Amino acid sequence: MRMIFVNLPVKDLEATKRFYTGLGFELNPQFTSDQSAAVVIEENIIFMMLTHDHFSQFLKGGIADVSKDKEALICLSAADRAEVDGFLQKALANGGSEWMPAQDHGFMYGVSFQDPDGHVLEVMWMDPAAVEQGAHMEIEVA
Template sequence: MPRMIFVNLPVADLAASIAFYEALGFRNNPHFSDATAACMVWSEAIHVMLLTHDKWRTFTTRPIPPASSSEVLLAISLDDREAVDALNATAAANGGTGDINPAQDHGFMYSRALADLDGHVWEAFWMDPAAVPAD
């Protein structure tokens, strides 16, 4: 079995969050989804588990951070700069927040951060490894 990552995120409105992530290009895997959780697939190796607050609390007693705070920034790679811009615009058009942090353009790498409906921060980026400056 290949190594995979399942990012678990607490969400206030599961149906709205599913719609948001589908708009970004994630696909719902119904085999691992129910009324309390949705498995949203980004790639064969990357899955995001959207969990209702009640479901989240079955995994931890730690408090759910408010949408105005950041506990983690999740970065996902895209094919080009235009795809980074498009994902940011799609997030903003579907209830999220585009450019939650300033865009970064280093020539060989370009990124823009967005927040989902619950304030979870994602950084979409494109990088040209051949253009990375040598030390």
């Protein structure tokens, strides 16, 4: 089994831990310290949230300022539309902010928000029948 570790720099580790546990994710205490938090998204998907000092130890160059630019759009799947909306409600209640308007394409529905540091998370649902039929959509970029 492969695992995915998404490493992200954070300014306030305690606020980050409150935000992600507020979304319903658990922390792996084995890899959580005063400089990092291992947020378990799924068994094989872990967000490693690292303080700026700790994150800098793994870099050449500086840390991106996500208040101005985005380094990534991280998208998580959801079981249904209600779960999508639930993620947005939890995000806003736990220190997150809306990023883009909801996208409703009928067979696909998603929302996006920023965590307290400005990292963008998208949550989307796709109709399994549409996926089986090979649904395709064109995304318009403004």
